[in-house]
Amino acid sequence: MSEERLKVALVGASGYGGGELLRLLLNHPKVEVSIAVSRRLAGEYVFRTHPNLRSRTNLRFSPMELDNIMNETDLVFFSTPHGVSKDLVPKVLESGIKVIDLSADFRLRNPEDYPRWYGWEHPCPDVLKKAVYGIPELHREEIQDANLVACPGCLALSGILELVPIAKAGIIEKEKIIVDSKIGSSGSGESPSPSTHHPERSGVVRPYMPAGHRHTAEIEQELNLFGGEGHKVGLSAHAVDIVRGILSTAHVFPLEPIEMKSLWKVYRGAYRDEPFVRLVRDQKGVYRLADPKVVVGSNFCDISFEVDSHLNRVILCSAIDNLVKGAAGSAVQSMNIIHGWEETLGLELMGFHPV
Ligand SMILES: NC(=O)c1ccc[n+]([C@@H]2O[C@H](COP(=O)([O-])OP(=O)(O)OC[C@H]3O[C@@H](n4cnc5c(N)ncnc54)[C@H](OP(=O)(O)O)[C@@H]3O)[C@@H](O)[C@H]2O)c1
Structure with missing residues (x-):
């Protein structure tokens, strides 16, 4: 039957x-x-x-x-x-x-x-x-019993997944966190507008919200929850000439100089068992760091990090498909969790290459 x-x-x-x-x-x-x-x-x-x-x-x-x-x-x-x-x-x-x-x-x-x-x-x-905030990697247990899941904003999700581990570790300045995001045209939905009309949108690298983006509120909310109150985030959003994809590059400032091996420990600890988060750092090839081109069509969030000792800065990059991990994929992941199904059910999709 x-x-x-x-x-x-x-x-x-x-x-x-x-x-x-x-x-x-x-x-x-x-x-x-x-x-x-x-x-x-x-x-x-x-x-x-x-x-x-x-x-x-x-x-x-x-x-x-x-x-x-x-x-x-x-x-x-x-x-x-x-x-x-x-x-x-x-x-x-x-x-x-x-x-x-x-x-x-x-x-x-x-x-x-x-x-x-x-x-x-x-x-x-x-x-x-x-309502339960729908990032499975951070709220899995609450999602299990939720009647209402509120899926995150797509820029927010990319910023939160790259920042929460380092905020939780308590090793960065809380009041100076910069997130610089680039997003493709599907992020603004199916209704056309003057700024999304093809001749105006094609070929752009356009800062459309240098400050005051609404997703700032979600990022601060989650950083305060996992890393203690007082986080201040400056999110700058840019429209770029792709249809799908987000790259969010975060700049954070460690309280003490930090080495790559300590960062690996923090991020492996956070995401070792996560089916949809990949830590990316290869020595060779074109795609050595997180790149939205690689995750398009998939439910992956790829995260990379680098230490800049010149400025005592840590740079974090996260790449997602705004319509999958940034929207429908996370929603389906939450549905799977609510029903006690394998979390990856219906989401075992690899990205396209080339695309
Ligand atoms: N696009 C992304 O990358 C992305 C990522 C994460 C989250 N989100 C969020 O997900 C939601 C949908 O985004 P989207 O990009 O899919 O938008 P969209 O392409 O504009 O689609 C929204 C749909 O909602 C329907 N709608 C509009 N007003 C309605 C109303 N009063 N009652 C019932 N249906 C209504 C419209 O369909 P009809 O007019 O045909 O009914 C429309 O097709 C938004 O809140 C967005 O912020 C989007």
Whole structure:
């Protein structure tokens, strides 16, 4: 007798995060995608919007009908713009259905951070309190029992995974942490804008948010949690001419001069058993350090580090695919953890090369 599959719904299925969730979930041995919501495209075949899924599914987009979703499914993924899920998630949770949210609506622990970073008061701080921040490498045990997982922002995830081990070790200046991130065009979603129009976006290396990026709040939140209060992060974001991928280069300043072998000890200790974090430092070849080109299509986060004794500085680099480890991949990893399945299920993907 075949095992019954978990029925899942996706809200925001027509977007880039939604498309990537579909790619992963249609291949997942324990899941059936029963509803893929698009308000604009209800009734249309999913593969017309996500042509990589042609012949893999005959699913059509469904309209946004929350009652139908709650009757038909066991788990709902929200892959909607910020500000949408906060009004819908409480109702879904009340019906006993679990939620994995890819947006920012439940990421910040302190409700008072929402007016500051997002410009609105959080409407349900009681629900916010119960949300678990969805970085499996750091919150695995809480995710196991979570009803609501708030997946991290993509720049935040790349910064957090490279910085938490060294912050936790307590060996760097807390108040001067610089994260310089480069991101591809899919990071801004499927809706076009003047700055994402091809003639304007093609060929760019464009600083679009040198200071004040919202993901700063998430990075500080996690560094304060694991390394004690008082971390100050300066995140600068740049748009670069790739479709997928993030490279975040962090600059931190050790309290005492540090050697590479001590860093290896810290990072091996943190990630030795992690299936999706690779420490990269090769002596030969083109790809000696973390490089987004290598992780595109996969759920890996590659991390490299270097000591600059000239400036008493440690440089950390982390590379992810913003749509996989930075979004849908981490969401599926959390789903696997919640259900007690092998954490790598449906995620055993290697990157493409060349791409
Ligand atoms: N792109 C990334 O690299 C990335 C990485 C990590 C996290 N995220 C986060 O994931 C979420 C989705 O990002 P994305 O890049 O996939 O965005 P996107 O491509 O713009 O897709 C969002 C989808 O949400 C739907 N939607 C919009 N307003 C809605 C509403 N009021 N109710 C229901 N559905 C609504 C839209 O579909 P219809 O109009 O067809 O209904 C749209 O296709 C965002 O919160 C984003 O910040 C994105």
